[in-house]
Amino acid sequence: MNGSDIIFYLLAAMTLVCGLLSVTTRQIFRAAIYLLFALIGVAGIYFWMEYEFIAAVQIVVYVGGIVVLIIFSIFLTQQAGEKMPRQRLDRKIFAALAVFCGFALTMVQVYKQVYYTSDAPAQTATVANIGKKMLNVNEEGYALPFEVISMLLLAAMVGCIVIAMRQKPDEQTAQPTEKTN
Numbered sequence: 076m077n078g079s080d081i082i083f084y085l086l087a088a089m090t091l092v093c094g095l096l097s098v099t100t101r102q103i104f105r106a107a108i109y110l111l112f113a114l115i116g117v118a119g120i121y122f123w124m125e126y127e128f129i130a131a132v133q134i135v136v137y138v139g140g141i142v143v144l145i146i147f148s149i150f151l152t153q154q155a156g157e158k159m160p161r162q163r164l165d166r167k168i169f170a171a172l173a174v175f176c177g178f179a180l181t182m183v184q185v186y187k188q189v190y191y192t193s194d195a196p197a198q199t200a201t202v203a204n205i206g207k208k209m210l211n212v213n214e215e216g217y218a219l220p221f222e223v224i225s226m227l228l229l230a231a232m233v234g235c236i237v238i239a240m241r242q243k244p245d246e247q248t249a250q251p252t253e254k255t256n
Contacts, residue, residue: 083123090116101158103149111142126200141228148236 090113097109114137121130162170198204209217 079123083120086116086119086123089113090120101161103159104146107142107145107149110145111138114138114142128200128202128205144232148232148239151236 093109093113093116097106097113100106100109114133118130118133118138121127121133209221211218
C-alpha cells in the first residue's frame with residue numbers, strides 16, 4: 076500500500092463516517108456540520124482523482140451553497156440547539172430499507188460499469204466537455220435532471236422552513252395570564 080492508497084482510504088473513511096454521523100445525530104446543527112465535512116471528503120476524493128474542476132464545483136456549489144443554506148435555515152428557525160425527537164421503530168425500518176435499496180442500486184451501477192465496454196474513445200474532463208455534457212438537451216445531456224433536482228432542493232428547503240416555523244402545540248394553547256392583586 077502506497078501513500079496514494081492511504082490518502083484515498085482516509086478520505087473515504089472521513090466521508091463515510093461524517094455521512095453516517097450526519098444522519099444519526101439528534102442535534103440538527105451537528106448534522107449540518109457533519110454533512111459539510113462529508114461533502115468536503117467527496118471533494119477531496121475528486122482532487123485525489125485529479126478532477127480539479129469537479130472538486131471545485133463540489134466545494135462551491137454543495138459546501139459553499141447548499142450547506143450554508145441549510146445552516147442559515149436552521150438559524151432562521153431558531154432551533155439550532157434543540158435535539159430532534161427519537162424516531163419511531165417503523166421509520167427506522169423504512170430508513171434501513173431505503174439505505175438497502177440505495178446500496179443495491181449503486182451495486183447494480185458498479186456491476187454495469189465494470190462489465191461495460193465502449194468502443195468510443197474516452198473524453199478528457201475539461202470544462203468545455205463537462206459543460207457540453209451537462210447542458211446538452213438531447214438524450215445524452217443532463218439539463219433536465221439538473222433542473223429537476225434544483226427545483227426539488229428548493230421545494231424541500233421551503234418545506235423544511237414552513238414545518239420548522241409552525242408553533243408548537245404547547246405554545247398555541249398557552250396564553251399569558253395577568254395576575255391581579
